[in-house]
Amino acid sequence: MNRILVILTIDTDNLPANFSEILQHERAVVAQWKKEGILDQLFLRPAKNGAVLILKDLDEESAHKLMETLPFYAIRKSMEILPLIKDPEM
Numbered sequence: 751m752n753r754i755l756v757i758l759t760i761d762t763d764n765l766p767a768n769f770s771e772i773l774q775h776e777r778a779v780v781a782q783w784k785k786e787g788i789l790d791q792l793f794l795r796p797a798k799n800g801a802v803l804i805l806k807d808l809d810e811e812s813a814h815k816l817m818e819t820l821p822f823y824a825i826r827k828s829m830e831i832l833p834l835i836k837d838p839e840m
Contacts, residue, residue, distance in 0.1 A: 752806065753790060753834040754813040758820075759800040761827040775821040788816070799827075809833075 766772065780803075783789035791804040800822075805813050810833050817823060817831070 753836070754805040754808055754810060755832040755834055756803040756805060756813065756817060757800070757830040758803065758817070758822060759827045759829070760822055760825050762799045765825065772821045772825070779820055
């Protein structure tokens with residue numbers, strides 16, 4: 751089972767006026783991904799400027815397309831998508 755690590759940083763210096771609405775929509779989207787089994791883990795960053803997501807059973811291209819559907823994608827500062835390989839001995 752493959753995993754994709756996504757590090758999303760939002761542009762906290764330029765948040766839109768409707769940020770709280772965007773945040774609620776974002777939470778609904780990731781909750782749906784969790785329900786569908788796409789999202790393995792979600793970690794919020796202590797600086798409150800983004801999140802780290804671990805996606806499963808997707809290739810890198812599909813992960814990128816999926817991330818483009820996130821409400822926070824429009825206010826991102828940066829996004830890294832890193833395919834992971836599990837160490838078979840661990």
